[in-house]
Amino acid sequence: MIRHFLSLSSFSHRDLQALVDRAHFFSVNSQQPDQIHHLLTRKIFANVFYEPSTRTRCSFEIAAKRLGADVVNFVPENSSVKKGETVYDTLKTLESLGVDGIVFRHSDDHVLDQLRDRIQLPLLNAGAGKNEHPSQGLLDLLTLHQEFGRLAGLKIAVCGDIKHSRVAGSLMVAAEMFGMEIYLCGPSGLLPEPKGPTVRTADFDEVLPIVDAVMMLRIQLERHQGLELDAGAYHVHFGLTEARVGRMRPDAITLHPGPFNRGVEIADAVVEHPKSRIFKQMSNGVFARMAILEWAMRGRQ
Ligand code: CP
Numbered sequence: 001m002i003r004h005f006l007s008l009s010s011f012s013h014r015d016l017q018a019l020v021d022r023a024h025f026f027s028v029n030s031q032q033p034d035q036i037h038h039l040l041t042r043k044i045f046a047n048v049f050y051e052p053s054t055r056t057r058c059s060f061e062i063a064a065k066r067l068g069a070d071v072v073n074f075v076p077e078n079s080s081v082k083k084g085e086t087v088y089d090t091l092k093t094l095e096s097l098g099v100d101g102i103v104f105r106h107s108d109d110h111v112l113d114q115l116r117d118r119i120q121l122p123l124l125n126a127g128a129g130k131n132e133h134p135s136q137g138l139l140d141l142l143t144l145h146q147e148f149g150r151l152a153g154l155k156i157a158v159c160g161d162i163k164h165s166r167v168a169g170s171l172m173v174a175a176e177m178f179g180m181e182i183y184l185c186g187p188s189g190l191l192p193e194p195k196g197p198t199v200r201t202a203d204f205d206e207v208l209p210i211v212d213a214v215m216m217l218r219i220q221l222e223r224h225q226g227l228e229l230d231a232g233a234y235h236v237h238f239g240l241t242e243a244r245v246g247r248m249r250p251d252a253i254t255l256h257p258g259p260f261n262r263g264v265e266i267a268d269a270v271v272e273h274p275k276s277r278i279f280k281q282m283s284n285g286v287f288a289r290m291a292i293l294e295w296a297m298r299g300r301q
Contacts, residue, residue, distance in 0.1 A: 001299070002120060002121065002122055003122045003295060003296045003297075003298065003299070003300075004112075004116055004122055004123045004124075004125075004296075005122065005123070005124045005125060005134060005135070005292050005295070005296055006112050006116065006123065006125045006128075006132070006134070007125070007131075007132050007134055007170075007173065008132065008134045008137050008138070008170050008173045008174050008177070009173045011177075013177050013178065016138075016141070016174070016177060016178075019138060019288075019291050019292070019295060020138065020141050020142050020145055020151075020291075022291040022294070022295070023138060023139070023142045023284070023287045023288045023290065023291040024142060024145065024146065024287070025291075026066075026286075026287040026290045026291060027142070027146070027283075027284060027287040030066070030286075030287065033066075036066060036067060036068075036290070037066065037067065037068045038068055039067045039068060039294055040064065040067035040068050040069040040293060040294065040297055041068035041069070042068075042069075043064070043067075043068075043069040043070070043100045043101070043293075043297055044069065044070045044071070044072060044098065044099045044100055045060070045064045045069055045070070045071050045072070045099060045100060045101045045102070045103055045293065046071075046072045046073075046074055046094045046099040046101075046102050046103065047060060047061060047071060047072070047073045047074060047103045047126075048074045048076075048090065048091065048094070048102055048103065048104045048105070049074075049075075049076075049103075049104075049105040049126065050076050050087070050105060050106045050107065051105050051106065051107050051127065053105055053126065053127070054258075054259065055257075055258055055259075055282055055285055056105065056126045056127060056133075056135065056136070056285070057073075057103075057105075057126070059282070059285035059286045059289050060103045060124075060126060060135075060289045060293075061073070062286050063286050063287075063289035063290040063292075063293055064289075064293055066286065066290060067290055067293060067294065069100075069293065072094075072099060074090070074094065087106065087111060087115070088114075088115060088118060088119075091104075091115060091119050091121075091123075092118075092119070094121075095119060095120060095121050099121065100121065100122075100297065100300060101121055101122040101123075101124060101293065101296050101297065102119070102121055102122070102123050102124065103124045103126050104123055104124065104125065104126055104128075105125075105126040105127040105128070106127075106128055106129070107129055108128070108129050109128065109129030109130055109131050110129070111128065111129070112125055112128050122296040122297070122300070124292060124293070124296060127166055128166065129166065130163075130164050130165070130166055130169065130223065131166055131169050132166050132169045132170045132173070133166040133167050133169070133170050133257075134170050135285070135288055135289055135292055136166075136167050136170060136257050136285075137167070137170030137171055137173065137174050138288040138291070138292065139281055139284040139285045139287075139288035139289075140167075140170075140171060140174075140215070140255065140257070140281065141174055141178075142284045142287065142288050143255065143277055143280055143281050143284050144156075144180075144212075144213060146280075146284075147213075147253055147277065148212060151174075151178040151179075151180055152178055152179045152180070153179060153180070153181075154178075154180045154181070154212045154213065155180070155181045155183070155207075155210060155211045155212050155213075156171070156175070156180055156181070156182050156183070156211060156212065156213045156214070156215060157182075157183040157185055157202065157204065157207045157208065157211045157213070157214045157215070158171065158182060158183070158184055158185065158214075158215045158217065159185040159186050159204050159214065159215070159216055159217065159238055159240070159265070160186050160190070160216055160217030160218060160219065160238065160265050161186065161190045161217055161218065161219045161220050161223075162184050162186060162190060162191055162192055162217060163189075163190050163191060163192045164190070164220040164223040164224070165217050165220065167215075167217065167257045168184075168215075168217060171215070172195065172196070172199055175196075175198050175199060176196045176197075176198055176199075179198065180198060181198050181199075181200075182198060182199045182200075183200060183201070183202035183207045183211065184199065184200065184201045184202065185201070185202055185203065185204035185207065185238070186204070186217075186238050187234075187237075187238065190219070204238060204244075205244070205247075208244055208247045208248055209247050209248065209249065210249075211248070211249075211252060212249070212251075212252055212253070213252060213253050213254070213255055214240060214248065214252070214253075214254050214255065215254075215255040215256065215257075216240050216254065216255070216256045216260070216265050216266050217256070217257070217265065218256075218259065218260060218261050218264070218265050219234070219261075219264070219265065229264075231261075231263065231264045234264060234265070235263060235264055235265070235267070238265065239263075239264065239265055239266060239267060240254060240265065240266045240267060240270050241267045241270065242267060242269050242270060242273070245270055245273055245275055248275065252275065253275050253276070253277045254270065254273065254275050254276050254277065254278070255277055255278065255281060256271075256278045256281075257281065258278065258281075258282065260278070
């Protein structure tokens with residue numbers, strides 16, 4: 001069976017918890033290369049990113065190398081995409097060249113559904129359209145689990161452009177599975193209809209004092225047409241300011257998947273505030289992706 005990693009919804013609660021635990025194992029043992037460097041020797045992964053990325057692409061590459069695998073970085077701008085080659089033919093080419101798995105990012109919401117039965121290699125979703133970003137979801141779960149020792153019952157405010165956020169998409173899938181309560185905050189035009197019993201819309205300032213974590217999201221200008229953002233006004237109404245952080249519970253934390261726009265959805269001083277786990281999330285990205293790569297290669301010669 002080919003182990004595609006496309007959505008957190010394809011995992012059972014138990015299997016997703018096992019992936020969180022494995023990612024935690026890698027975080028604890030990252031300084032023990034003897035224990036982990038042999039796990040994926042001779043495997044080759046292709047990073048295929050049709051959209052820009054810093055964190056996801058680099059952390060998948062580092063994760064593969066920490067496990068002893070090699071990585072090919074496919075860059076559409078310097079490839080035969082420029083001569084009209086399709087996504088399918090590109091992936092089929094990489095399959096023919098002998099890669100063992102494809103880490104894939106694209107702006108299209110449905111492209112992975114169209115490819116999953118046609119590519120005989122694990123496809124690892126590194127961000128697809130507005131739907132899901134499951135490896136980000138896993139690193140967010142790992143960060144929350146490390147912080148609180150549990151996921152069930154956590155209350156999380158998500159604030160920003162949630163309608164266009166695949167990060168929020170994966171978090172909401174996980175929330176339902178683990179029984180986390182999600183409060184969707186932000187301009188009403190950027191909020192989706194809440195789905196499921198654990199997700200509701202809320203006033204950002206009202207929920208700040210009751211939540212365990214606040215996840216800030218940037219306005220995804222690349223997914224809007226003709227939106228003129230008044231960054232100053234947005235910061236006043238929905239930005240995570242020092243004053244707002246001061247109203248959070250003493251043990252509550254702040255999160256952001258990055259990239260962040262300092263002074264828009266998050267104040268400069270808050271990015272590296274003691275409550276911030278933003279850089280912890282980035283570090284955890286490597287460990288989460290190590291767990292994903294290992295999982296995808298299970299059973300593959
Ligand atoms: N969080 C995230 O997906 O960041 P990148 O776009 O830099 O990969």
